Amino acid sequence: MNRFFSTLRKISPKKQINYRLKFLRKNDHLKKYFCATKSLNGCVCEPSKEDNKQKIQPRILDEYLNLNCKTAVVVGGEDGIGYAAAHEILSRKAKVVGIFGKNVCKGMEACHALNCRFGKRKAVFFEVDVTSQNDIECAICKLTEEFDRIEAFVHSFAIFNGQNWEHELNTNLIGMARCTIAAHRYLSDSKKGGVIINTSGIFGLVPLPGSPTVSAAQHGIIGLSKSFGTDCMFKHSNVRVIALCPGITQTKLFHNAHKRALTPHMGECLQKKIGEMKKQRPEACGNAIVWLLRYGHSGSVWLINGGEMYKMKCEVLNCCSELYIQFAA
Structure with missing residues (x-):
């Protein structure tokens, strides 16, 4: 799964969306995982069962600025x-x-x-x-x-x-x-x-x-x-x-x-x-x-x-x- 998403960096944003949707359709069992995960300092982790806080929904984001060499x-x-x-x-x-x-x-x-x-x-x-x-x-x-x-x-x-x-x-x-x-x-x-x-x-x-x-x-x-x-x-x-x-x-x-x-x-x-x-x-x-x-x-x-x-x-x-x-x- 990580390899799949890492390859998307070289693909245009429009194609990224299509590839991600196709991937999730083929792997229905992963939908629960994505909906139940949250991001902490850029890393994806599963919340504990005792965590009653608002769940973070998966998002496809457009990067406005790459800080490299800026x-x-x-x-x-x-x-x-x-x-x-x-x-x-x-x-x-x-x-x-x-x-x-x-x-x-x-x-x-x-x-x-x-x-x-x-x-x-x-x-x-x-x-x-x-x-x-x-x-x-x-x-x-x-x-x-x-x-x-x-x-x-x-x-x-x-x-x-x-x-x-x-x-x-x-x-x-x-x-x-x-x-x-x-x-x-x-x-x-x-x-x-x-x-x-x-x-x-x-x-x-x-x-x-x-x-x-x-x-x-x-x-x-x-x-x-x-x-x-x-x-x-x-x-x-x-x-x-x-x-x-x-x-x-x-x-x-x-x-x-x-x-x-x-x-x-x-x-x-x-x-x-x-x-x-x-x-x-x-x-x-x-x-x-x-x-x-x-x-x-x-x-x-x-x-x-x-x-x-x-x-x-x-x-x-x-x-x-x-x-x-x-x-x-």
Whole structure:
């Protein structure tokens, strides 16, 4: 069976579908296997009998981007989810990853670790402050001059400081908008397209009473990504824009967060909320980002929580279940 599917890589996507359907028709006993399996880090495995979670259905996916010999940018790649994404991108034999960040020491350490693992000059660091449009554009130009065209941008950065919430919003939301606009303009001008992954968070889908400003920024990132990723934008620019919403991840973002909340009461609410939620490692998010770079549809929103990734289907206007009152229009 594995040999059969491995040969499909050399066949056009349309023929792949026909061959797969013919194969499953001839092997009815395998249908139960495919419907009862799930993917874990790219590997197919059978769930245990005690696993009552939603079953993963088999899908035939079109690959938008092969990362082999490609150049990518990871903003916020010094640590956490960004570093995990850079690591996974290079593990797919990318040409180089440009790490953009404000912390020079951590950025150089991250590049050193990646270069030791994947080879000399596989990761390069550029000092970038996301609150400065000039910093972002200059770093993109320098990376392009040295390594040619950039095909992928991953924006994975956030801070939490409720006591300085204006700077928090300027970094998390306005900074994300600056990066997305600069990346989209660059990829559109190249006329060859590309992909942008914007990291939001689970609190862009549900409220966070302990930090309304973090939730506001994450909601805004989803709206930003969906608007840039609409069909009319994609057809014009050939640039995919996708939002990923990680659940609580083992990073420094919410470490001792209750001490930095806007008020003591919000700090208590935040500590309680985070304590109740399941955690995941940054590596799970790194794998999710690479998967979306390859297969994600433009304008889509994804949630990864506890290592499980879900495509969000709910649109606000389609979620109205009850007409409550009507006024003259």
